[in-house]
Amino acid sequence: MIFSPNSPLQLDARFVCQFFLALLLTLSLSACVSSASKPSLYQQLGGEQGLDRIVEELIQNIGNDKKVFHFFADAKLSRFRTLLTEHLCEVSDGPCKYSGDSMEDIHTGMHIDEADFNHIVELLIDAMNKADAPVTAQNKLLARLAPMRKDIYRR
Amino acid sequence: MKAMPIKMNTYSLGFSLTLNPGIATRIFILLSVFASSLTFAAGGKILATPGVSQVEGAAGGGLVPWAQLAGYASDNEISASGFCSRASVSDYDLDVCGVQANLFDRVELSYAKQTFDVPALNTELEQSIVSAKVRLYGDIVYSRWPQLSFGVQSKELSDASVANLLGAKDDSGVDYYLAASKLHLGAAAGYNLFWNFVLRSTSANEMGLLGFGSTSKGRSLQAEFSSALFLNPNIAFGIEYRQKPDNLNLGETDWRDVFIAWFPNKHVNLTLAYIDLGTIAGAPDQTGWYLSLTGNL
Numbered sequence: 150m151i152f153s154p155n156s157p158l159q160l161d162a163r164f165v166c167q168f169f170l171a172l173l174l175t176l177s178l179s180a181c182v183s184s185a186s187k188p189s190l191y192q193q194l195g196g197e198q199g200l201d202r203i204v205e206e207l208i209q210n211i212g213n214d215k216k217v218f219h220f221f222a223d224a225k226l227s228r229f230r231t232l233l234t235e236h237l238c239e240v241s242d243g244p245c246k247y248s249g250d251s252m253e254d255i256h257t258g259m260h261i262d263e264a265d266f267n268h269i270v271e272l273l274i275d276a277m278n279k280a281d282a283p284v285t286a287q288n289k290l291l292a293r294l295a296p297m298r299k300d301i302y303r304r
Numbered sequence: 305m306k307a308m309p310i311k312m313n314t315y316s317l318g319f320s321l322t323l324n325p326g327i328a329t330r331i332f333i334l335l336s337v338f339a340s341s342l343t344f345a346a347g348g349k350i351l352a353t354p355g356v357s358q359v360e361g362a363a364g365g366g367l368v369p370w371a372q373l374a375g376y377a378s379d380n381e382i383s384a385s386g387f388c389s390r391a392s393v394s395d396y397d398l399d400v401c402g403v404q405a406n407l408f409d410r411v412e413l414s415y416a417k418q419t420f421d422v423p424a425l426n427t428e429l430e431q432s433i434v435s436a437k438v439r440l441y442g443d444i445v446y447s448r449w450p451q452l453s454f455g456v457q458s459k460e461l462s463d464a465s466v467a468n469l470l471g472a473k474d475d476s477g478v479d480y481y482l483a484a485s486k487l488h489l490g491a492a493a494g495y496n497l498f499w500n501f502v503l504r505s506t507s508a509n510e511m512g513l514l515g516f517g518s519t520s521k522g523r524s525l526q527a528e529f530s531s532a533l534f535l536n537p538n539i540a541f542g543i544e545y546r547q548k549p550d551n552l553n554l555g556e557t558d559w560r561d562v563f564i565a566w567f568p569n570k571h572v573n574l575t576l577a578y579i580d581l582g583t584i585a586g587a588p589d590q591t592g593w594y595l596s597l598t599g600n601l
């Protein structure tokens with residue numbers, strides 16, 4: 150294979166730089182705004198009240214969903230509500246300690262596939278929208294939940 | 305997921321401004337097919353994660369292929385997609401329509417037909433591209449390392465006379481590329497940040513529209529790059545950069561664009577871009593607009 154005279158490293162530096170400069174500026178500006186108070190992710194999601202709303206909306210969504218409701222048909226609702234709220238509270242640095250079982254233990258044997266998992270994510274995003282959680286807080290929560298997938302699906 | 309109603313009026317209105325009737329009809333048929341078969345939709349991937357369709361038919365941005373496969377099929381699903389795009393720059397127009405299949409989020413097969421219009425010479429060049437892309441590793445959202453895919457694009461001009469005239473060696477050629485893509489959730493002040501990097505081995509002149517290679521130059525390695533920021537789950541804006549060889553010594557330049565993509569639901573997405581294609585066949589300053597619509601089954 151022959152390398153062309155204008156080698157891969159010779160990207161139009163100005164163009165790429167301009168993009169990252171703009172990005173950096175956006176980031177640092179919003180960093181300034183947020184570093185003033187630095188609310189925890191838990192607070193950004195609306196604190197106790199916010200999480201209660203998110204979990205309630207998620208339960209509603211699951212209840213109305215053809216694709217994944219069957220997974221939850223035998224689950225005890227009050228226990229699920231309490232433990233999921235606790236879990237999301239802990240994950241978002243809130244003042245809670247999750248008292249349930251590990252993600253792996255809970256979901257093993259459910260045979261959740263890739264599409265099921267992504268669908269729950271979509272129902273959660275929809276629930277967060279209904280609970281008026283800001284997009285940035287939603288993304289940060291999803292970023293913390295995403296690595297748990299390996300303990301939850303294909304088990 | 306709720307199937308949102310397709311706002312047919314909005315799309316046909318947007319396209320009637322720039323597309324010729326033939327293309328508009330094809331898009332309309334495409335949309336009707338999608339609208340009438342929404343119940344068969346494979347939707348195991350999260351909204352917007354497959355990206356849009358690039359000009360050679362692969363899932364990607366506008367100009368650059370990405371590591372994701374077209375459509376929303378997850379590991380036990382199959383999906384089919386179709387797209388039409390138009391790039392309109394100072395002296396040329398490029399129309400592309402194509403179809404894509406996604407088999408179990410492992411293999412993408414696509415076919416695209418490009419029509420390159422040179423109004424000044426009253427000439428039209430046509431190229432067809434048959435492609436395959438295989439996902440080698442990962443998932444742009446979940447895996448620790450970027451998703452990695454290997455792609456092959458087999459291109460053939462229907463008429464080689466212009467290419468030959470300009471000194472091209474062949475009227476067909478094959479591109480190979482390796483693409484790495486990653487979506488970082490919440491990484492940019494809470495917004496989702498996407499990037500994609502491609503290494504392509506190619507002998508194509510202007511993507512193949514001006515033939516392949518020349519008497520003195522053949523295959524070379526080119527780099528391509530994309531990045532996007534998601535304002536919300538439905539709207540992304542970003543840039544692309546595509547390095548290109550100059551086999552014909554016509555001052556062929558790298559391509560770049562700034563785009564905004566809209567994903568109202570999993571069935572359609574619309575991309576608008578400002579593109580800078582530099583010098584094409586000796587004509588400099590080829591800047592203009594790019595509009596693309598993809599529909600997913």
Ligand code: HEM
Pocket residue numbers: 217220221223224225228229232233236249250255256259261265266267269294295297298301
């Ligand atoms: C990041 C994603 C997920 C997280 C963080 C999560 C977390 C939890 C938590 C904290 C509980 C309560 C613990 C308990 O009841 O003992 C729970 C229960 C449950 N989860 Fe998940 N889960 C996730 C994804 C999924 C998915 C994708 C499904 C199915 C499609 C699912 C199905 C269930 C079911 C059915 C229960 C109730 C079990 C029972 O009470 O019998 N989960 N999950």
